[in-house]
Amino acid sequence: MADQSHLDILGKGVETWNSWRARNPSVTPDLSGARLHLAELRGINLRGARLSLAQLAWADMRGADLRGANLSPTLLPRAYLREADLREANLRGADLWGADLDEADLHGADLSEAIMPDGSRHP
Helix, strand or coil, X not given: CCCHHXXXXXXXXHXXXXXXXXXCCCCCCECCCCECCCCECCCCECCCCECCCCEXXXXXXCXXXXXXXXXXXXXXXXXXXXXXXXXXXXXXXXXXXXXXXXXXXXXXXXXXXXXXXXXXXXX
């Protein structure tokens, strides 16, 4: 379950969130199970965050830093992840159906059993 204090900071917007992350680099954000569908998260720093079971359908996360984030399994259908940094992210079993992954960096990401944008399941 998400840390309510983290949700409160996120609720103040991406700029406030990113400033908080810069001041607190040792904190691992816990947004697991959060309902963030349709959220405006463009350019957000979610590096190493816990996002298991989060609902991010239609969320705008273009250019987001999700390096090493745990997104297993997370609901990301139709999410905008264009130019997002997903290196080393755990996307095992994530639902990425219809997601925009153009120019996203997925190097080292675990996509095992994920539902891919075209609806196929990754082996």
